[in-house]
Amino acid sequence: MKLYTIGFTQKSAQTFFTQLKESGVRTLIDTRLNNRSQLSGFAKQNDLRFFLREIGSIEYLHLPQLAPTQEILNAFKKKKGTWAAYEHSFRDLMVSRKIEEEFQPELFDNACLLCSEHKPHHCHRRLVAEYLREKWDGITMEIEHLQPQDPD
Numbered sequence: 001m002k003l004y005t006i007g008f009t010q011k012s013a014q015t016f017f018t019q020l021k022e023s024g025v026r027t028l029i030d031t032r033l034n035n036r037s038q039l040s041g042f043a044k045q046n047d048l049r050f051f052l053r054e055i056g057s058i059e060y061l062h063l064p065q066l067a068p069t070q071e072i073l074n075a076f077k078k079k080k081g082t083w084a085a086y087e088h089s090f091r092d093l094m095v096s097r098k099i100e101e102e103f104q105p106e107l108f109d110n111a112c113l114l115c116s117e118h119k120p121h122h123c124h125r126r127l128v129a130e131y132l133r134e135k136w137d138g139i140t141m142e143i144e145h146l147q148p149q150d151p152d
Helices: 011-025 038-043 045-056 072-079 083-097 124-135
Strands: 002-007 027-030 061-064 112-113 141-146
Touching: 002 011, 002 124, 011 038, 011 045, 027 045, 038 045, 045 061, 072 083, 083 124, 112 124, 124 141
Parallel strands: 002 112, 002 141, 027 061, 027 112
Antiparallel strands: none
């Protein structure tokens, strides 16, 4: 099983959709709490659904169960919390939501988790992918973070 992740910020629409199409992603799973923000540009819910279907025949799903709560986001971003505290709070949330039981692994095969962060290092999409890989016993899951290639 292969699970991809991608963030839409600091990417052109061309780069974003080309990476998804060339990787063979079949489903984009939107893990954002708010997928209608004006700041999202080409990644607003209805526009994104249209572009994915037209450009790459990619299905779109919005699964806010895979997003942090507004309280967790505020503690980290507005109150300048630490990444370690954010990670701990979000992991506890995933445990309490039992996301590994709510969703079947097949949904994530050749799927891509979407959020806004440019890189996966301090992003909940990475935490979701790693959590599911850890919880789904007997399933080998490769995680690939789609990012633009550094220029030579």
